[in-house]
Amino acid sequence: MLQIGSVVDGKYKILNMIGQGGMSTVYLAMNERANKQWAIKEVRKDGVQNFDVVRQGLIVETDMLKKLHHPNLPSIIDVIDADDTFLIVMDYIEGISLKQALRETGAQPQELVIEWAKELCDVLGYLHSRIPAIIYRDMKPANVILKPDGHVTLIDFGTAREYKNAQVEDTQCLGTRGYAAPEQYGGRGQTDARTDIYCLGATIYHLVTGQNPGEYPYTMVPIRQIDPGLSTGLEQIILKCTQPDPSRRYQSCAELLYDLEHYDELDISHRRGQKRKLGLFAASALLTLILTGASVFGRVMEKKTENQGCDAYIQAAERTSGSERIDNYKSAISLNPSNEAAYLGYLDTVMEDGRLEDSEYQMLLQCLNDRDGGRSNANEAYLKTNEAGYVKFCYELGVDCYYSYGDNGNKAYAAKWLSVVLEKDAAGLHYSMPEDERNKAAWAERADILYHIGSYYNQLDQVDKSGDSTASYATYWMDLMELLDNDRGRTDGSDSATFLRLCIEITGQIQTNASKFKNAGITEDEMRTAIGTIREKSDGIEAGGELQKELKAQLAVNTELAEEKLLVVFSGTSEGGS
Structure with a gap:
């Protein structure tokens, strides 16, 4: 056990103990040279069984966290791996856990819970957008720190895992009873992004009702049965998050985040729906007859309007710059997500300085994953229907990732996008390119070589x-x-x-x-x-x-x-x- 007042690694002075769990102790430490406080998590060999197994898990956890950069996640600063102890130096997150907030004041105000949920939804979406995706698997109030400024930080990645495309189910069933999705208990397939959405729904349920789903009778009833003053819109969101069948939940955090940001509209729709149900039923037969005749014409006009609006936003983007230009391209994508010109314009804008930053790349992924206008599929699914445009976008993004991602490029990310180009080329897709045939051949050949280099670069x-x-x-x-x-x-x-x-x-x-x-x-x-x-x-x-x-x-x-x-x-x- 670390001694108060001792100095670790010649620079971290231990100030006091701030937490203790089953196999670890957390200390507040000061780097006196940098005049900054850190948290040090200590796991001692004599304090746990199977220390080598635990140590390997900690190495996996810290290696994972080192690659992550998000305002709602702590940063790993240092790892000290000694014979008898394992120390993790990380950001000191001042505040209390949401579990402690529940214990001290009971159910939390609905408006605050929704704001916290949106931040947690954003950070889960960030984890799911990693390559490979990171599935957190243990969302619960105890793992969320409420900071003095009102924002939250997600901690403890001990059960997180990387999603594996070829894997049928998880090798270990991990999670917390009451918050864990059914598939976390094994035998129902591999956990994925929808698993975290279930856990987040259970967490929201606990926060707004004060009822712990991890305690008897281990059920979650509609929240308005517990507190009729709660939003019907939020009730619908929680019910959808916690469906036993993953296919009936929100399919992405972007989809969930949209509803959280518009929960009051769901509320209004619900109240109006109840009030007008009888009248609408009587009118529905007549409306159906009228709308059937008008639907084809309406869809044609709607599509024409979408295309015109998309083109208008693209033209507006070309006359602006910076964030305003990106917003115009996003609006164009929202209206017509199959038009590659808007995506390419977006990419060109972030590449104007010759670099593709991680944050810019993640924002671009988020744009591809968004379901604008309440569509059933993500924007990328619509872009894929325009095969030639999708191939061109993947090629441009792949080349930018290869040469310009961060300081040295990211060959793995490049290989992901360039593989799409090679797959379509092998299938004989005659994608449209502005170059002549000689340069088109060079374009495809370059994609092949870049992919080849990127795929074995780390070997x-x-x-x-x-x-x-x-x-x-x-x-x-x-x-x-x-x-x-x-x-x-x-x-x-x-x-x-x-x-x-x-x-x-x-x-x-x-x-x-x-x-x-x-x-x-x-x-x-x-x-x-x-x-x-x-x-x-x-x-x-x-x-x-x-x-x-x-x-x-x-x-x-x-x-x-x-x-x-x-x-x-x-x-x-x-x-x-x-």
Whole structure:
């Protein structure tokens, strides 16, 4: 057990104990050099059975949290793995758990609960949009911290898991009785996003009624049977969240969030529906007859209006900039989610600075997952009906992920989108592209090579059970050279930035992996020839915009460093002396 006043890892001074569970203790600590407080979670070997198993679970949990960045999630700062203890240094979240709030004041005000639910819905949607999706599985009041500013933070990822497409059901049945969905008890398929929606519905139920679904009689009745003053709209939402059959629940957090934001409209609809039910029944036969005749004409006119409105928003977007431009593209997508022009305009807008940030990528995914206008399917499903447009969007997004995601690109994300391109190409889809046939072939070939590199990128330097490498640096070099050759004729116009990014990557790989390329049989002449080709082709690109100027400057630095590295590697000079 950590001692109050002791210093951990030479920088974290333990101030006091702030929590204790079955196998862990949480301390408040101060990093005196940074003048900042942190929470340190300690799990000791002598405090739990099967410590090695628990330790492995903690490693999985912390590795998962390190990749997440959301305002309603804590950040992992440090992990200290010692022989007798495992320490996790994380954000200190000041506040109380919603379980404590229930214990102290009972049922919580409906308006506050709905605001908390919207924040929790947003963070669950963020987790579900990860690749692969993260299923939280243990939503309950005890795992939600209410901060002094009124916002909430989701904690404790001990039962979270990554969704596996090929898996029939979970390997372990985890969750909390009363809040857990039926499928969490095993035998009913794999848990997915709808499982978290069930748990969130049970949590909302507990918060607004004060009745714990995890206590006898372990049931959830309609909330207005407990408190008639509660909203009928919220009652409908909770009932839909907690359907035993996952197919009858909300199918995504975006769908649930929409209803939470409009629960009062559901309320009004319900009250009006009850009041007018008798009158509407009498009029329904006549209306049905009239509407049947008008429905075809109405749908044609509606579609025409949608297309005109979509085009108007796209034109408005082209006249604006920044967030206003993105809002116009979103409005266009809402009216006609099958029109690829709005998605491509959205993507071009976020890529104006030459970078695709994680937050921008997640917002784009959210836009694809939204069910605008109460539609039964997500926007992406409608875009897929426009096969040529969907392929073009996936190609552009795949290339942007490959070269421009964050600091170094994200090859795994790129492979996901480019696989769509290859699948449609293999099926013989004649997608429409503005280029001529020669460039269309180059376009498809580039997608194939980028996907190929992206799909095995993380296998470099990894070995299989026999000790053999799972990916070859020789193959990697050949793929890069194929890509360079494929892009040689595409060094002007909008493709110039893509070509420069490719050159930056190749020179960067020479700089980083020259020794490994050499060991794989790639000669000095081959690498210098590649650098020469890159210099010749990039010199012919006019730096017309700020992005091209920045990329050319970065490439110039990379080229010099790559040539210096070749001198070191092939002259026999030690790397330490370079």
